[in-house]
Amino acid sequence: MDEVGEPRGETLDASDAETLGTSDAVRQYFGGSYDKVAQFAALLLEQGELRGLIGPREVPRIWERHILNSAAVVPYLPSSGSVADIGSGAGLPGIVIAIMRPDVEVLLVEPMERRTVWLSEVATTLGLGNIQVKRGRAEEFHGAFEADAVTSRAVAALSKLVRMSMPLVRPGGEMVILKGRNVALEIEPARKALRSFRAGEPEILEGVTVPGVEATTILRVRRGK
Template identity: 65%
Template sequence: MAEGQHPSPDDVSRETAARDAAPAYFGDAYAAVARFTQRLADEGETRGLIGPREIDRIWSRHIYNSAAVVPYLPPRGTIADLGSGAGLPGVVIAAMLPEAEVLLVEPMERRCAWLAEIRDALELDNVEIKRGRAEEFHGAFEADAVTARAVAALDKLARMALPLVRRGGELVVLKGRNVDQELPAARKVLRKFGAGEPEVLRASTIEAVEETVVVRVARPKLGR
């Protein structure tokens, strides 16, 4: 790492605790998740997937953060991850929910190539990669749940995502701590699409890692 980018003692301690807890936390998914994490550590910076500061905190900052959304997703059915990028959270979701079909939606060709390599290396037969922007797939498919991480403000994300959520499905996204500031603008968009009130959840994984903010929005079935 470059000068000034060395991890703090707290970061080192947190990452060590997160890595040590991973076998028990991830269970049957651990082997795949660990291989994915190692690939990110080895290649993520050079392939433009993560910044140099992130290499020494992949488990604590990215893998567990991605895993935090899994309890709020359906264990079966179709889940779409918009702007999948490095595969966060989509690859982690696919490893943890092997009975779900996971669609990784990503517009950049080089990132799609990475995702394809990871899918094949980890033998994630439940993953399909769709190259393009979310809006390009409106009308092409609907998912039981649509998720995203660090893609856009909630109002913009809702415009991108809700047409991909089937009636009776949910938008379940990872957001930052200041998400409350995004809610007023988002509510107008949500009403337009007939979606419900956004539910802000505090999702935890292990004690050593900070809780994650998850926003869940239902798209109710049309009245009979």
């Protein structure tokens, strides 16, 4: 994982994080999505380390560093249409998006077979009929589909990510990605790639979830028509 979720100040310690998922603040934040989000978190806690999806040090921080970090991107995504999650891995943020945006078709793009098996199992267990799991690298699907938005988390530097993701964004759609706090430094090296898609000026946004949990840095850029 890259710097996504890297602490930017005082955050919850491990003991706090263990109870974060059952707090009133988190329940209120997710609202009607809470039960399925909590079920997904429980699956990650039970199987994530065993199946090589998360490291052992991440287990006590599932909610703070992974679930809420992923949820922070959702307000910047469309409420209908389609979203593709590139390098979906454990389903972060793709599974969280699918739960919180039930009217959006969510495409989970992941090259590793064991991870696609996991993603399919989770979609079935949680009854997420709005998910399609696509095994392969993002580049293998260039020309195969276009989504209204493409997201990713901890995948690659922006210059590479633009080349991987923008061909999957429909003209006029957006790339909305979770990045580390130093993403501004990645914009200039990505200019050439962005120009090739007639992209607009990248926006750096703050994804806020619940009190006591650091905000997530999000970069959004629109593909030209």
